[in-house]
Amino acid sequence: MMSASGMAGDGPLFLIDYLLRFVRVALLLAIWRTLFAGRRAVGGMPLTTVLTYTLIGEVFAEPMAGFTTMADAFWDGTITARFLRPMSLFGQFAAEAGGLWTVNFALFSAPLLACAPLLGVRALPASPAAAALFLMSLALAIVVGLAIDYISGAIAIGMELSPWIVDRSRRAVGGLLSGAIIPFALMPWGVGRALAWNPFAALASAPLQIYVGKGDPVRLMALQVAWAALLWPIAMRAWMKLRERMVSYGG
Amino acid sequence: MNTLTRLCRLWALYARMDLHWVTRDTKTFVTWSISDTLLNFGGLLGMMLLAQRFGGIGPWSQAQVLFLLSYSAVCGGVMEMFCGFNVAYISRRIGRGQLDHILAQPQPIWMALATEGFCPFTGSAVILPGVLLMAWAVSRLGLRQGPGWYGALALNIAASTVVALSFQFIWGSLAFWAPRAAEEINSASSRLLRQLRPYPLEGLAPALKGALLGLLPVGFLGWAPCRALLGMDSRPTSIWVTPLAAVGFGLIATAVFRKGLAHYGRTGSQRYLAHGHRT
Numbered sequence: 001m002m003s004a005s006g007m008a009g010d011g012p013l014f015l016i017d018y019l020l021r022f023v024r025v026a027l028l029l030a031i032w033r034t035l036f037a038g039r040r041a042v043g044g045m046p047l048t049t050v051l052t053y054t055l056i057g058e059v060f061a062e063p064m065a066g067f068t069t070m071a072d073a074f075w076d077g078t079i080t081a082r083f084l085r086p087m088s089l090f091g092q093f094a095a096e097a098g099g100l101w102t103v104n105f106a107l108f109s110a111p112l113l114a115c116a117p118l119l120g121v122r123a124l125p126a127s128p129a130a131a132a133l134f135l136m137s138l139a140l141a142i143v144v145g146l147a148i149d150y151i152s153g154a155i156a157i158g159m160e161l162s163p164w165i166v167d168r169s170r171r172a173v174g175g176l177l178s179g180a181i182i183p184f185a186l187m188p189w190g191v192g193r194a195l196a197w198n199p200f201a202a203l204a205s206a207p208l209q210i211y212v213g214k215g216d217p218v219r220l221m222a223l224q225v226a227w228a229a230l231l232w233p234i235a236m237r238a239w240m241k242l243r244e245r246m247v248s249y250g251g
Numbered sequence: 252m253n254t255l256t257r258l259c260r261l262w263a264l265y266a267r268m269d270l271h272w273v274t275r276d277t278k279t280f281v282t283w284s285i286s287d288t289l290l291n292f293g294g295l296l297g298m299m300l301l302a303q304r305f306g307g308i309g310p311w312s313q314a315q316v317l318f319l320l321s322y323s324a325v326c327g328g329v330m331e332m333f334c335g336f337n338v339a340y341i342s343r344r345i346g347r348g349q350l351d352h353i354l355a356q357p358q359p360i361w362m363a364l365a366t367e368g369f370c371p372f373t374g375s376a377v378i379l380p381g382v383l384l385m386a387w388a389v390s391r392l393g394l395r396q397g398p399g400w401y402g403a404l405a406l407n408i409a410a411s412t413v414v415a416l417s418f419q420f421i422w423g424s425l426a427f428w429a430p431r432a433a434e435e436i437n438s439a440s441s442r443l444l445r446q447l448r449p450y451p452l453e454g455l456a457p458a459l460k461g462a463l464l465g466l467l468p469v470g471f472l473g474w475a476p477c478r479a480l481l482g483m484d485s486r487p488t489s490i491w492v493t494p495l496a497a498v499g500f501g502l503i504a505t506a507v508f509r510k511g512l513a514h515y516g517r518t519g520s521q522r523y524l525a526h527g528h529r530t
Contacts, residue, residue: 016439020446023467026459027450034309034454035301042304162279165286172286172293182297188304 025058043185051121059109064204066145068093070153074163126213137207140224144202147231154238179205202227261366269370284376295320309453314391321385323448323473326411328378338368342423346434348520407476410497414471417504427511448472
């Protein structure tokens with residue numbers, strides 16, 4: 001509720017982001033239809049699968065991106081107040097992010113899912129088992145995403161960078177590296193096979209492949225667990241070492 | 252003083268200041284440049300990979316897609332170079348009460364906005380790769396065009412930039428009426444333009460295509476001018492469509508901004524504080 005108030009309390013202008021997301025997914029769906037004209041399948045993925053992949057990728061875009069409000073907290077100085085609260089810093093950001101994601105899911109993602117038939121997209125998972133595994137994989141994706149977000153914050157502190165530099169760079173390449181926009185199977189030159197091993201792939205590509213019934217769920221989720229096990233100790237050590245160096249002016 | 256002379260002197264001044272920043276804080280310059288490059292080219296990589304895998308996108312060949320992407324990158328670079336320091340994000344200046352800094356200066360508002368954002372060195376991180384990409388695309392296309400074509404290219408790039416800037420000013424002027432709520436509206440509108448401009452619009456429903464040329468003019472930031480320049484739109488007037496759109500959007504932006512400025516003249520800013528922070 002607090003996250004929703006912060007997002008929507010200043011007026012209806014947050015709706016512009018919903019407009020952007022809707023237009024972007026409509027454009028992507030149109031592009032896929034253009035690309036697949038006359039082709040039954042590419043990289044083992046028929047058009048219907050790719051359309052489902054794209055739509056579900058947008059529905060769950062925020063938890064799959066793994067961004068919290070940490071950059072905002074650095075910028076406006078409220079990060080200092082968070083250290084005074086009797087709660088885990090990571091827990092605070094995770095809770096706020098969860099709140100925002102829930103509100104945006106209710107206001108945008110759920111209506112988008114409901115509009116799937118109008119967009120000519122089959123939104124159902126490949127099977128009931130795929131649906132259950134997708135939820136587990138999504139939870140793992142959120143765990144990995146939060147670790148990446150905290151490591152990014154630590155990098156910004158350690159290198160004395162503006163929080164927006166790391167934030168913007170992640171947003172710029174995260175979509176491509178995670179497979180959220182283009183499935184790895186559709187990338188040329190074996191790029192997708194190589195990208196499947198990067199930590200961002202655990203955010204979107206893994207759960208989406210499970211949802212559409214492509215890829216081995218056991219292998220994909222094992223990779224997610226491995227990345228979570230590797231990245232969380234790094235995130236915690238980095239913050240333990242670097243938090244004393246944090247400087248925040250506020251404004 | 253002659254207006255043109257004054258403009259040139261102001262551009263030279265701001266270019267020197269930009270160079271000073273680059274050389275005084277090189278680490279920040281390098282990190283921002285890398286970030287800007289990733290931001291502007293990250294979105295293009297996806298389309299390049301798709302064009303490579305599928306041998307083009309619809310009626311666009313690989314080389315034509317490359318030209319489209321380079322065109323949008325160059326337009327982004329021109330915006331970075333001439334509209335930096337929140338000129339393109341005018342809602343921030345208005346919402347934070349920083350418009351008073353401009354109003355207090357002994358020069359017209361348009362002159363201040365036309366020059367304060369000039370940052371050729373920090374903007375080079377985006378425009379230089381875009382120009383190189385365009386040169387590569389032109390060579391792959393085997394275009395052997397004369398000065399007239401390059402003049403049309405420059406005109407359309409300038410027109411696309413004007414369309415984008417006008418769109419930013421139209422939305423950013425909302426900050427005159429809602430300074431706190433609309434302070435960051437240009438971040439959202441800029442994100443919209445940047446993410447959508449490299450997409451070809453073939454295959455879209457007519458209503459959506461019309462919306463992307465009218466309400467959200469991303470079609471004029473790449474698709475429409477590139478179709479004209481590459482001869483994909485054979486109408487002889489197609490080369491003038493984007494410049495005409497620039498005139499139209501520019502007039503609308505001017506009208507909205509003036510209206511907002513008149514409102515600002517009555518209300519002023521409640522958010523500006525002398526020590527530089529804001530409420």
